Amino acid sequence: MGDTPPDPEPRPQQPSSRRSSQVSQRRSRELSHLPPTISEEVPRIAFDDRVLQSGQGILASQNNFQDWSSGPPLTQQENLTMFQAEEDQLGGVEYPSLNMGFQPQPYLEEGGIQAARNTSLMQPLQQGQGSLFQQLNSAYLETQPNFLGQFNMYQGEDLQFNQGAPHGPYMRDDPALQYSPSELGFMPFNVEVPEPEPRELAVQNAKAYLLQTSVSCSLSLYEHLVNLLTKILNQRPEDPLSLLESLNRTTQWEWFHPRLDTMRDDPELEPTYETADRQKGLFLRSGAAGEGEQEMEEEVAETAVPNVMETAFYFEQAGVALSSDESFRIFMALKQLVEQQPIHTCRFWGKVLGLSRSYLVAEVEFREGEEEGEEEEVEEPMEGGEGLDAHAEEEGEEDEEEVTDVIPKPMWKPPPVIPKEESRSGTNKYLYFVCNEPGRPWTRLPHVTPIQIVQARKIRKFFTGYLDAPVISFPPFPGNEASYLRAQIARISAATHISPLGFYQFGEEEGDEEEGGAGRDSYEENPDFEGIPVLELVDSMANWVHHTQHILPQGRCTWVNPLQKTEEEEELGEEEEKADEGLEDMEQEVGPPLLTPLSEDAGSLRTSTLAGATSTVPRTSTPPCQPPFSTSTPAARKSWK
Amino acid sequence: MDAESLLLSLELASGSGQGLSPDRRASLLTSLTLLKRDYRYDRVLFWGRILGLVADYYIAQGLSEDQLAPRKTLYSLNCMEWSLLPPATEDMVVQTSVVKGRFMGDPSHEYEHTELQKMSEGEKVFEEEVVVQIKEETRLVSVIDQIDKAVAVIPRGALFKTPFGPIHVNRTFEGLSLSEAKKLSSYFHFREPVELKNKTLLEKADLDPSLDFMDSLEHDIPKGSWSIQMERGNTLVVLRSLLWPGLTFFHAPRTKNCGYIYVGTGEKNIDLPFML
Numbered sequence: 001m002g003d004t005p006p007d008p009e010p011r012p013q014q015p016s017s018r019r020s021s022q023v024s025q026r027r028s029r030e031l032s033h034l035p036p037t038i039s040e041e042v043p044r045i046a047f048d049d050r051v052l053q054s055g056q057g058i059l060a061s062q063n064n065f066q067d068w069s070s071g072p073p074l075t076q077q078e079n080l081t082m083f084q085a086e087e088d089q090l091g092g093v094e095y096p097s098l099n100m101g102f103q104p105q106p107y108l109e110e111g112g113i114q115a116a117r118n119t120s121l122m123q124p125l126q127q128g129q130g131s132l133f134q135q136l137n138s139a140y141l142e143t144q145p146n147f148l149g150q151f152n153m154y155q156g157e158d159l160q161f162n163q164g165a166p167h168g169p170y171m172r173d174d175p176a177l178q179y180s181p182s183e184l185g186f187m188p189f190n191v192e193v194p195e196p197e198p199r200e201l202a203v204q205n206a207k208a209y210l211l212q213t214s215v216s217c218s219l220s221l222y223e224h225l226v227n228l229l230t231k232i233l234n235q236r237p238e239d240p241l242s243l244l245e246s247l248n249r250t251t252q253w254e255w256f257h258p259r260l261d262t263m264r265d266d267p268e269l270e271p272t273y274e275t276a277d278r279q280k281g282l283f284l285r286s287g288a289a290g291e292g293e294q295e296m297e298e299e300v301a302e303t304a305v306p307n308v309m310e311t312a313f314y315f316e317q318a319g320v321a322l323s324s325d326e327s328f329r330i331f332m333a334l335k336q337l338v339e340q341q342p343i344h345t346c347r348f349w350g351k352v353l354g355l356s357r358s359y360l361v362a363e364v365e366f367r368e369g370e371e372e373g374e375e376e377e378v379e380e381p382m383e384g385g386e387g388l389d390a391h392a393e394e395e396g397e398e399d400e401e402e403v404t405d406v407i408p409k410p411m412w413k414p415p416p417v418i419p420k421e422e423s424r425s426g427t428n429k430y431l432y433f434v435c436n437e438p439g440r441p442w443t444r445l446p447h448v449t450p451i452q453i454v455q456a457r458k459i460r461k462f463f464t465g466y467l468d469a470p471v472i473s474f475p476p477f478p479g480n481e482a483s484y485l486r487a488q489i490a491r492i493s494a495a496t497h498i499s500p501l502g503f504y505q506f507g508e509e510e511g512d513e514e515e516g517g518a519g520r521d522s523y524e525e526n527p528d529f530e531g532i533p534v535l536e537l538v539d540s541m542a543n544w545v546h547h548t549q550h551i552l553p554q555g556r557c558t559w560v561n562p563l564q565k566t567e568e569e570e571e572l573g574e575e576e577e578k579a580d581e582g583l584e585d586m587e588q589e590v591g592p593p594l595l596t597p598l599s600e601d602a603g604s605l606r607t608s609t610l611a612g613a614t615s616t617v618p619r620t621s622t623p624p625c626q627p628p629f630s631t632s633t634p635a636a637r638k639s640w641k
Numbered sequence: 642m643d644a645e646s647l648l649l650s651l652e653l654a655s656g657s658g659q660g661l662s663p664d665r666r667a668s669l670l671t672s673l674t675l676l677k678r679d680y681r682y683d684r685v686l687f688w689g690r691i692l693g694l695v696a697d698y699y700i701a702q703g704l705s706e707d708q709l710a711p712r713k714t715l716y717s718l719n720c721m722e723w724s725l726l727p728p729a730t731e732d733m734v735v736q737t738s739v740v741k742g743r744f745m746g747d748p749s750h751e752y753e754h755t756e757l758q759k760m761s762e763g764e765k766v767f768e769e770e771v772v773v774q775i776k777e778e779t780r781l782v783s784v785i786d787q788i789d790k791a792v793a794v795i796p797r798g799a800l801f802k803t804p805f806g807p808i809h810v811n812r813t814f815e816g817l818s819l820s821e822a823k824k825l826s827s828y829f830h831f832r833e834p835v836e837l838k839n840k841t842l843l844e845k846a847d848l849d850p851s852l853d854f855m856d857s858l859e860h861d862i863p864k865g866s867w868s869i870q871m872e873r874g875n876t877l878v879v880l881r882s883l884l885w886p887g888l889t890f891f892h893a894p895r896t897k898n899c900g901y902i903y904v905g906t907g908e909k910n911i912d913l914p915f916m917l
Contacts, residue, residue, distance in 0.1 A: 246813040
């Protein structure tokens with residue numbers, strides 16, 4: 001790579017100009033320093049051209065080149081051995097002929113022998129004519145700029161080189177051998193050509209071999225090795241021999257996959273940057289405007305944003321934790337949510353893992369009097385459904401008239417739809433917002449209906465991460481992934497939200513007995529709570545109580561008799577009176593009341609309690625005790641139904 | 642995950658929500674270093690945590706020079722004192738496959754399993770109910786082995802095979818590129834290959850024998866049993882196994898950080914085909 005010289009101009013038209021440049025490279029004594037030698041090479045290139053033109057034509061010479069290139073290792077070996085053997089033999093017979101004239105013909109015998117003779121001859125030539133060269137050297141330097149002129153001079157001498165026999169491999173390297181000093185009108189070319197020693201010649205040949213490239217690949221072995229060794233020397237890895245193969249592969253790969261220009265964007269990293277921008281918005285919002293600072297101070301007391309970092313710290317002690325920067329981002333995202341929606345209380349409920357994306361769930365309560373607009377939307381499809389049923393019945397009647405045979409009407413009536421619970425009560429006590437990642441907008445989940453809870457109990461599906469994905473299961477789930485998620489959240493909350501005994505108490509304003517045996521459904525914090533020692537909390541399940549309502553098999557927290565006729569049902573269901581008689585009486589379903597200790601749970605062996613192992617855990621449970629957030633996998637692991 | 646980069650790895654793998662408390666982390670750092678010294682392991686991996694009812698098992702594995710050689714497994718209840726577990730045999734796996742439910746957390750606990758065995762006394766052959774006692778340690782060993790064989794993951798290029806046979810960590814591994822990181826085919830099972838010889842000749846021709854010598858995750862049955870996600874805004878790719886829920890593999894593309902950890906109950910998710 002570093003040796004590729006810029007092509008000097010006087011070699012424009014040669015089809016094998018590239019080859020000749022390689023030849024000139026071969027000639028350079030030093031492998032890496034070009035400028036001092038380029039002046040030497042230029043005149044040689046002139047020689048090359050003529051040498052190539054002459055003879056059997058360019059093709060033949062190219063063939064020779066090829067042969068030469070494949071041959072050199074052997075011939076060089078031969079050269080060197082023969083050279084060494086003949087070192088002392090100056091080839092006395094041939095020596096005088098050298099002085100007489102450099103006739104190319106004697107040297108155009110078989111290539112190998114020729115080479116040997118050449119090398120053996122070159123050495124004495126150098127020794128003998130060293131002084132002569134020095135004298136001529138100075139002459140050369142003076143006339144250096146005129147080499148172009150000399151180039152023209154020599155064209156006339158092409159005839160000398162029309163050889164019938166193929167050129168020997170080293171012929172072209174040695175203009176000194178081809179031109180007798182007396183024939184040349186100008187010596188400096190010869191002088192300046194420091195006869196390459198056979199070893200160096202061998203090196204040059206080897207290098208030219210390594211530099212060849214093939215049609216399929218523009219990377220030559222020489223360049224590749226240069227890259228590889230440079231890389232190793234720069235990086236200096238330990239034990240490079242064992243890494244050789246990997247480094248080799250990496251270097252090759254890097255050659256064909258160059259680093260993009262710094263001005264261009266890396267397409268692979270686009271989504272990363274987008275997400276980072278989005279999350280930057282999270283952080284900037286908190287320090288929005290300097291003007292609003294005073295307002296923010298006033299609002300601090302009322303802010304509904306939970307202290308996520310504090311709770312995350314406690315959970316981390318327990319071994320359940322998201323990493324701290326993720327917790328902080330969640331905190332920022334919750335703050336964003338509080339600013340956007342009229343929220344009274346907010347809590348980070350947890351993270352639900354999905355196949356493509358995960359959900360972050362926030363449990364919020366709107367302020368008193370805030371209407372949720374989604375209720376109306378949900379009712380419309382229900383009414384649409386009822387309209388369709390009526391239409392189907394009409395069509396059935398028409399068919400009956402036309403066909404003589406009365407098609408028996410199916411006796412099966414779908415079970416009555418159990419109405420969902422009101423907002424702020426039972427399973428719909430809280431509203432849930434989800435987002436996929438901190439920085440993305442929060443989506444509100446619809447209220448859950450009892451039928452969804454009942455069906456969710458029967459199926460087990462993974463969440464994909466997209467709220468509008470259908471839930472394909474058997475028995476079929478009525479709704480899409482958003483409803484399934486909401487149903488699972490409801491089940492998890494109802495089953496696993498616990499607190500130490502005494503932390504919550506019932507408000508005294510409610511009556512002790514309520515109609516129908518429906519349990520109390522609200523509680524408040526007990527201001528007199530003093531904490532229970534940790535050991536007691538671990539030992540006995542009775543010290544923990546549920547503070548969310550249990551969901552009945554019906555799917556609601558408070559029982560509703562679906563057979564009670566409301567006004568709507570009476571309008572549509574006059575025909576259903578007959579069917580009602582066939583149904584069994586629905587028994588009222590009763591569940592354990594609020595604030596029931598865990599020891600009453602069915603299958604209570606499945607809950608596990610572990611005490612913190614270190615002494616840093618305080619002796620008594622700390623007052624700011626909030627219900628643990630549930631980080632549930634899609635197959636929600638629960639302690640009881 | 643490698644014990645040397647334990648803190649960073651725990652941080653990166655915490656997206657699943659199961660982490661370690663700070664005291665456990667600190668004790669792990671010290672005790673794993675001591676393990677490496679005492680047992681002369683080449684690499685010590687913190688394998689994960691199996692949740693039990695009364696206590697959790699913390700599992701570590703020690704590797705020798707050859708990365709695919711059988712590993713030594715150790716367990717501890719408090720992250721300080723480690724006990725070596727016997728290597729798993731097929732009998733163990735068969736025997737413990739009948740035990741269901743959570744781990745107790747007490748290594749000396751014995752599960753009782755009644756089964757019908759044919760006993761022959763003289764000429765009579767009759768079946769008798771025999772109560773077989775299965776120790777929890779055995780169950781632990783077989784579960785760890787099953788999880789390793791099924792879902793231990795390593796990215797392509799992290800290990801390479803030398804012509805002499807042993808498999809070494811590739812110290813020039815720079816990480817997968819982003820486009821490669823999202824494909825399941827860039828990840829391999831960290832175990833002896835099973836499916837490799839079944840590939841067609843055409844497929845084998847494309848493989849690089851020094852890098853592609855393990856099974857890829859692509860052809861796992863059932864299809865879709867891996868959940869692949871980008872977290873932290875595309876700077877971290879997380880693979881979660883759905884067959885053994887709780888196994889998380891993380892890799893930061895273009896860096897060397899990768900590793901897997903299992904935090905779960907040690908129960909296989911048999912309902913997987915229905916849940917997808």
